[in-house]
Amino acid sequence: MSARPVRRQHQDVTDKPFIVIWESTRACPLACRHCRAQAVPDRDPRELDTEAAKDLLHQVASFGHPAPLFVITGGDPFQRPDLLELIAHGRQAGVPVAVSPSGTPTLTAENLRAVHEAGAVGLSLSLDGPTATLHDGFRGVPGVFRWTLDAWDTARALGMKVQINTTVSRHNLYDLPEIAALVHQHGVMLWSAFFLVPTGRGRDLAALTPAETEDVLNFVYDVGLTIPAKTTEAHHFRRVAVQRAVLAARGEDHVEALGLGPLYRRLRQHAGELGLGEATRRVRRPPLDVNAGRGFVFVSHTGTVHPSGFLPLGAGSVRTRPLPEIYRESELFVGLRDPDRLGGKCGRCEFRRLCGGSRSRAHAVTGDPYAEEPWCAYVPGSFPHQRELAALLTPPS
Template identity: 80%
Template sequence: MNGVRAIRRQHQNVADKPFIVIWESTRACPLACLHCRAEAVPDRDPRELDTAAARQLIRQIAAFGHPAPLFVITGGDPFQRPDLTDLIAYGGEAGVRVAVSPSGTPTLTADRLRAVHEAGAVGLSLSLDGSTPELHDGFRGVPGVYRWTLDAWDTARALGMKVQINTTVARHNLHDLPDVVRLVAEHGAMLWSAFFLVPTGRGRRLGVLTPAETEDVLNFVYDAGLTVPAKTTEAHHFRRVALQRKILADAGKDHVTALGLGPLYRRLRDRAAELGLDTEVRRTRRPPLDVNAGRGFAFVSHTGTVHPSGFLPLGAGSVRERPLTEIYRTSELFTRLRDPDGLGGRCGACEFRRVCGGSRSRAYGVTGDPFAAEPWCGYRPGSFPHQRELAALLAGGATGRSPGPDGSRPPSEDRAQRQDTP
């Protein structure tokens, strides 16, 4: 088995420090997105963390130690906050890398992007949920969002900013995903993230995918990783797919037959071939990073409550009352989520549970139990035939090198993780 890594481990002790902290700076947003987790509203909430409280939050993130977790300011629309650039600059002063995830609205102007860049933002995350205005604007609820998003994307790239493109995977765009990848390849992005819908907020009203469809899309995202740097959000079983695909490729086995992939995968692959994506192959694939709710990830709401994920509405405390470091390290909710042996159902019995763990947010959204089995995963524990090869990977061979005595990772691995934005 060759030495190419299938997944990447976090470089810090996940019980001590998250890799990423996302802050919902406001719920104010002029869009009416069909899937909105925040159920955004036009006006700002007077209970939001003010500038002083937001600075205190940044200091709490810095208190995790160097290097501090990546801090992502999202919303709603963070451009609704007049102190946005001040907070970005303050993060830099405190030793905290700050990225911004704005909404595609008229606030996303070249001047504002330039100001965010000059304030020190390390990256920009934008949403593109269709390859045409009809698909994207229909999903976002406002005409013109598609054009604003593409203009902002090109402007940010021209400024030298790192751009991540997020695509919500839902019924409206299942067959459009290759065309979205085509756009990402044409405009250029540091990363393309396929976000698998969680039934929370307005997203409860949207249709769900079957486990078989999810499997087909995950394998398409894996294929797309040779054309554009690709990852998933709230589809942690993508890491299982990455391990399976590596083992099958090393063994010279056909993954379509071995994994029982269906007609949706074939259609996505055929469309990718029509677009020429299979001829635009990157030299290396970006291995997915092993992060999950409460395990390398923390979310702070607009009012300061702390959650393991923005899509898991269970709270573990408030940064107004307890430091984020204490909540992350010691709260019962976070510590339980970091224990893969505490998972229930198929997830608890699965040999991939320590590198996957399933979406705890989707489990809660569907069943009311954050430790239940991942509803969009159809894998039967123990059914993958190459268990010996899998055990070798899970022991560390191709999942990333073991930390040194001081907990450090090789410089190349640290650089790779610093490239990640939300």
């Protein structure tokens, strides 16, 4: 194994995050079944106004060069009339800005061109089904699928980096290969499989079992040689990447060694039928070692600071305390960066420093952000090749 299967962050995670997500508004015309923000039609008067948002950008810049990536999300960011002004201000402040809009009629070629010209470095779009029936049904409004595909193609034609996010839930579980094929056809910088956290409207959606989660994680790993793929709120994907690298180096069958189930076999077979079994990339994109509060920070529409948008515990407000100070010194963020505070099997797991599980899902299910990951099937110490693991799990000096 010449390359490490997981990428470590270059910066000191106790000093600077890799990414800052800003929920610019909760206003959105969609009614997505999984919405974390429980978005509403109208803007909240408590939102950070233009000057407060510009101040937030300067707070992000004060982390030091290179500044963290700043993602403007929502709700729908296009509901803010100052969106272009803020993107341009971020560029002037030395902060790379990406935009994550909702799939609405605001996703016009004109708007996307303006976002690009203002200086946005990338665009993130959601695709939760390979057909209009599935995607629009999940998003609650007809026409979203077409708007999303058109915006995707327009952004690519403009030369923008595009990330496609797919919420993995029971409504599309068996359609993931077709979604991946669509991603391959249209082309992306990155496909992110988002594993649902039961917060907001997402509480009403049926959860995956830990065994099903393992099957899907291994499927995402497989398609990584066809499309650049990652996961969101499935930090055990990093464990899977390490396990698969060890097994491949030893020439062992991963299906048998990892006890993968019928869902994995079905996904893999369907992917092969769609031509996704043929490698078109020389190497996989190694997953990045990021977790809630550890390289990641979320700022709400009102300015409150959280380790993740799916972890509603607050650590302060950017209106009253600088973001770098909150990130570096707050008890919540410091605690989440300490793997020795993890409970249950996460605390006993040899992968705890690399994975750590979804702190958001642990909190959503148990009320304790340090509890074990509810969607993980791995039994600590059960992987047979612990010596090879130890070499890969030791941080490089």
